[in-house]
Amino acid sequence: MADLNRFVSRLSGKVSRHGLPRDRRKALGTLCRRLGVRIRDLRLLNQALMHRSYVHDADMSRGESNERMEFLGDAVLGLVVNEYLYSRYEKRQEGRLTKIKSLIVSEAVLSRTAEEIDLGDFILLSANERSSGGGQRSSILADAFEAVICAIYLDSGIGSARRFIRRHLLSSIDELLEVEEYKNYKSIVQEYAQREFGARPRYRVVSAKGPEHERTFFVELRLDGRSLGRGEGKNKKEAEQMAAKSAMSKLGLMKGERGKKTSRRNKKRRGRPRRGKNTRGGPGRPKKKGKAE
Numbered sequence: 693m694a695d696l697n698r699f700v701s702r703l704s705g706k707v708s709r710h711g712l713p714r715d716r717r718k719a720l721g722t723l724c725r726r727l728g729v730r731i732r733d734l735r736l737l738n739q740a741l742m743h744r745s746y747v748h749d750a751d752m753s754r755g756e757s758n759e760r761m762e763f764l765g766d767a768v769l770g771l772v773v774n775e776y777l778y779s780r781y782e783k784r785q786e787g788r789l790t791k792i793k794s795l796i797v798s799e800a801v802l803s804r805t806a807e808e809i810d811l812g813d814f815i816l817l818s819a820n821e822r823s824s825g826g827g828q829r830s831s832i833l834a835d836a837f838e839a840v841i842c843a844i845y846l847d848s849g850i851g852s853a854r855r856f857i858r859r860h861l862l863s864s865i866d867e868l869l870e871v872e873e874y875k876n877y878k879s880i881v882q883e884y885a886q887r888e889f890g891a892r893p894r895y896r897v898v899s900a901k902g903p904e905h906e907r908t909f910f911v912e913l914r915l916d917g918r919s920l921g922r923g924e925g926k927n928k929k930e931a932e933q934m935a936a937k938s939a940m941s942k943l944g945l946m947k948g949e950r951g952k953k954t955s956r957r958n959k960k961r962r963g964r965p966r967r968g969k970n971t972r973g974g975p976g977r978p979k980k981k982g983k984a985e
Contacts, residue, residue, distance in 0.1 A: 740839035745818035748905040758839035765842030772857045803830035806837040831926045877936035895932045911935045
């Protein structure tokens with residue numbers, strides 16, 4: 693525990709070197725009220741909202757962006773969600789718990805939660821990133837939300853982080869499990885591939901464009917030697933999800949499409965002659981016209 697406290701102190705001290713303008717402190721105070729938390733060192737929260745595009749434009753060290761805090765926040769989030777699921781679903785097996793967790797911590801859920809508290813309004817972005825809609829981009833919102841969890845953890849400990857996560861994510865877990873749009877496309881495609889082909893889908897980065905702090909990745913999904921989908925995103929994870937979604941549409945796995953595909957298949961079958969005793973001269977075959985016996 694002493695080692696952990698020293699570790700947290702070093703991280704807090706590194707962030708705390710920088711002062712904040714009065715208007716920024718006021719804005720962060722407003723955000724704290726929306727989050728329902730009290731953060732004593734607002735410089736931690738400020739760094740949690742500092743996107744790499746802003747750091748690049750301000751000619752700051754990349755280590756001053758929120759990427760490292762996102763890394764730690766992701767770990768804290770995973771721990772809190774895991775302990776909650778372990779306690780609540782005592783009879784669920786590990787595989788099912790893993791699926792539920794992957795949904796809760798998915799980019800779609802985190803970004804939607806961030807939107808509900810208007811987190812994008814407080815994220816520090818470059819002028820270009822802001823004008824291109826970065827404040828509403830799901831990957832940026834989800835990353836900032838995880839970094840905010842880190843800020844709460846570093847400032848007030850695991851208890852405060854746990855209360856925040858339970859309030860904003862776990863309190864609506866039942867509703868989340870019913871929402872179609874929150875499904876993890878990659879996991880659905882993987883389950884389908886293993887079931888139907890006994891193989892795993894492969895994701896390949898086809899290309900990437902843009903400067904390092906504003907890159908767009910293009911990914912291809914291949915399965916059983918075929919290209920099934922392509923997707924793009926601001927990071928590889930987002931691009932892979934979009935490629936998987938494209939593949940799901942092509943495979944007829946999207947909601948509403950599977951039934952249509954089955955219906956078309958059944959329609960074709962109805963148009964074919966039925967195999968059985970009536971098709972090859974069996975007892976039920978109509979007699980040919982000819983001489984009366």
